Amino acid sequence: MSMKAGVDVTPQGARFCVHAPRARAVSLCLLEAGQEVRHPMTQQGAHWTIDLPGLGDGARYAYRAEGAHAPEQGLWFDPAKRLIDPAVTEIDRAYRYDPALGEYGAETGDLMPWGLLRAPLSGQPPAPLFQPGGLIYELNVRGFTMRHPDVPEAERGTVAALAHPSVIAHLTALGVDAVELMPITAWIDERHLPPLGLTNAWGYNPVTFRALDPRLCPGGVAELQATVAALRAAGIGVILDLVFNHTGESDTGGPTLSYRGLDPDVYRTGPHGLVNDTGCGNTVDCARDAVRADILETLRHFARCGVDGFRFDLAPIMGRNADGFSAQAVLFQEMAACPVISSRVLIAEPWDIGPGGYQLGKFPDRWLEWNDAARDDMRRFWRGDVGAGVLATRLAGSSDVFDGAATRSVNFIAAHDGFTLWDMVAHTHKHNHANGEDNRDGHNENISWNNGVEGASDDPRVTAARRQDVKALLGTLFASRGTIMLTAGDEFGRSQQGNNNAYAQDNEITWLDWAGRDLEIEAHAQALGQMRRAHPDLRDLAFLTDETVTWHRPDGGQMRPEDWARRAFAKVLPTIAILVNGTDAPVHFTREDQMVPARSVIMIEGQAG
Template sequence: MSDRLGAWVEAGETHFAVRSPLASQVWLCLFADENGGGAETRHAMRRDGEVWRLELPVDLTGSRYGLRAAGEWVPEHGLWFDPAKLLVDPYAQELDRRFVQHPSLAQYGADTAGIVPKGIVPGPHRPVDTAPPDIRGGLVYEINVRGFTMLHPDVPEAQRGTVAALAQPAVLAHLRKLHVTAVELMPIVAWIDERHLPPLGLCNAWGYNPVALMALDPGLCPGGVEELRETVAALHAEGIAVILDLVFNHTGESDTQGGVLSLRGLDDAAYAKGPDGALINDAGTGNTLDFANPWVRRLTLDAMRHFVSACGVDGFRFDLATVLARGPGFSPQAPIFAQIAADPLLANRILIAEPWDVGPGGYQLGAFPPHWLEWNDRFRDDVRRFWRGDGSIGALATRLAGSSDVFGADCRSINFLAAHDGFTLADMLAYAERHNHANGEDNRDGHGENFSWNNGVEGPSDDPALLARRQAAARALLGTLFASTGTVMLTAGDEFGRSQQGNNNAYAQDNPVTWVDWAGRDLALEDYVAGLARWRAERRKWFTQFPQAGQWLSRHGPMTVADWEAAGAGYVAYRSDDPARPYGFEVDREASSLQLR
């Protein structure tokens, strides 16, 4: 018998399988109409060890389904069985609606069939057979799928805010202009709003709160797997790789006050717990998935395989990736790394770690496997501090050289100045302090220390001299990014001055705060960035290795480490000695400039 999980059609029969080792009974629930709101038919599933199975002698492709499970309700012991709760299959690939918060999700005995999304029985997908490109040295472009095209005038209104919009000619033309190597899509898997947001009239705009880990969000990807597959193909046709930002560190079922939506009602052992049985919260979101549990690792690997084989994606960025290697403490030899490396479908994928979480020992920059790339926040902070005026030339040179103090000669660094989480590049130069009052948390949320500066005026200004200083600083920062060894990342809109009005944690702003303002673009800055990108693309191979054949220079000649650390030093230059790879730059903090050679 197949050990497959989820729902699938084979030889005219529809198969269902779900793991729930402690349930006394599990039912498959089919819903009569395509909106998932018709009559419900329950079919008792049979136990097969820890898995419950059912086969129906009919092709149910496109049908709506859910699960119910019976057993003990003892939440303090991790038992959350309530037959009144409709549960989403953890292996669902598509859902018929988005998740919504409602008090009944956490109330024992309250039926939730009218609220919870139903899975859609998938039809067969022809496997996509593409080899991912090597993106090292290239440009990764981080995109919030909804915010990126909500205001784009050349995207058909019906497609704005969706995955399909990324395949529109105007969007592809913009990506080509920037010589983008890979797009990194912020989460497109179905998520639920955090409990505190709906009462504030807010909703999650980023998607870092998933429930079913491989189910595409119906709002972002209404065409399901086929929409993602076609969009990936369109990007591939332009030579652009596709990376999905996946959240495997926690789920939206949150803490013990959260809802019973999927894993909690089937197998609460998926969540990490301390010796006293309390939920571990290394993700800072109420729960943490337990990667010491082989079933959690299997779900993770199966989700990755699905996105590769059914959709053709090239790789993954892992949110709070330290959680993946906890059991409970972080280990560079964690089983998940070996399992990915041994998997014929996953071993050659692009793998990017956000190398930290909020748990003990959570900061692990440089500790991931040699073939993984890592977000490098030390590049972000040291480059910001240098151009702000309080960072050292030595730190800047080290970051420009691929952060060899962290990665050696491996050049695994993803260098960035700004990301979705934090100030935009423009706001970093206009706001010394965060302005997050619209998030409803009294401006307490978001990073407190941003190494930002405002040149004496907080927020927007019409002063020509001030604007000139900010524009010069932006160009110097961007020049530093594109001159750096490693792989660089740019968040969509930073190339033309996107602002979030000083909000450095805009996760709850699904509105013009996070929607990219295409009409208000700074086209001069955009053209400048396009020039930087073209210059880098022509020399890309240089940035995949630690710079060796060259000279570091001060104003007076060859530079030493002692020169770098000299108080007040604000100048450094580099010149390649290899005529086959002409390359160089000159950094002058006093003039707020970085010149490329």
């Protein structure tokens, strides 16, 4: 009979089971009266188990494993390393990088957190609230409320803060259908950050897959469940951004924290050692049975917490094997076959840096995908690089990318990675010096512009031009066919001072400035959100046909082939018309009898017929 890794809690005690097929010995470590006490485990095939009576909720535990230490062969066993259970859901303190974590023979008991014993969640999760076509609001849990004046100081920067009435009121006014939380699972800083006096602010460097980070979620699973319930009561779903492509154990010289010390075959290897299709030092082998079992159980666990779905970072890794990416990968098939997982919303970031890593439009049919083609073409139109035809393709759902009768696109113009929406119209160059890498990190080409002045400007004309551009970009996003995503703060002009890779800025560069928000942009975004929520035509995913859309020139005539190079046009749906003026002068749209200001998008209700 196959065994399931993890901990089963009963009234009599607990059974511990860990997957460590190449270990020579494994011990369960318990914190008893302030001391670590080790209990030898029994090997059963690829697993090691032990039953201990009398253990209750909150008991602190970890593992140690013995075996060969030969990094050149992909083996890192070291009994001096205290190891976190890959299946743990809560830990008692955050991870802190120390060089000793990667030194063979260096004791790490004082450096590592303990896992907290919790009974696994059970029962059927609620049906998702979020439906494709709605508005996803991407946010960094810590940065979102660190400067929020209404949230109690003790709650700022936590998952619990998202349930505050002022936060929910803001989300509701914007028409948010689901919040997408950047990683809330526990992570460790990359080893180059502490010497620079920096910390990881985004969380894309997990140690295990489902342990919540106590800095963001000090109340553990109960806090997450309570916040999800409060948001659901307001009609707002929750999507978790999860990282299954690599872990914070990094490359050969990285720390030994969990998988590496128990089951190093979790990571793909090649002729030159660890495969690095992620750019993070290692690549999780999602073709391996034990890895897939861990991922599937993680998804079921968070579904039972009440979340609506998942966004997967560098998602091609999940479908990779030695031959490359496949949309028919076993993991994808197992996800589709699980009633709990298949009922959730599944969103791919459809690229990694490995061979054949760009897979936009190639994921399984039920999956939504981040659409960087839409992002780039929307930016290009408003920068003046392309004409109406390119933008119309993106507004219509990118049928050139996605097969079938409906779009699977997640349209966005800015995300956590890259310039903010405001910085995109205020900077032509990145300004990442605060990251300590001499401005070498981050993308060099951002399809951005600065309205005549690089960076901050006191000129009201420059500010007005930037505000107009941001409003036009927001209008384009909200008028586009498919699911849309807005990153927190872009609805009121947040800036990161031109930093387009602010992953290491856990400070006011990334913390939202609620007191300084641009209320004109915010009001515009709120109006767009309510318009989209009220009009099914804007949320429908079906690809457009001649019966469901017409395209017009400003003079009212239907678009001709030569008109698609121009920069002003109308998209007319059964109940609403979207008027786009990408020129630098006002344009009168005859059919709608509407003067559209320069560089603007306007929605007119009830104009078809």
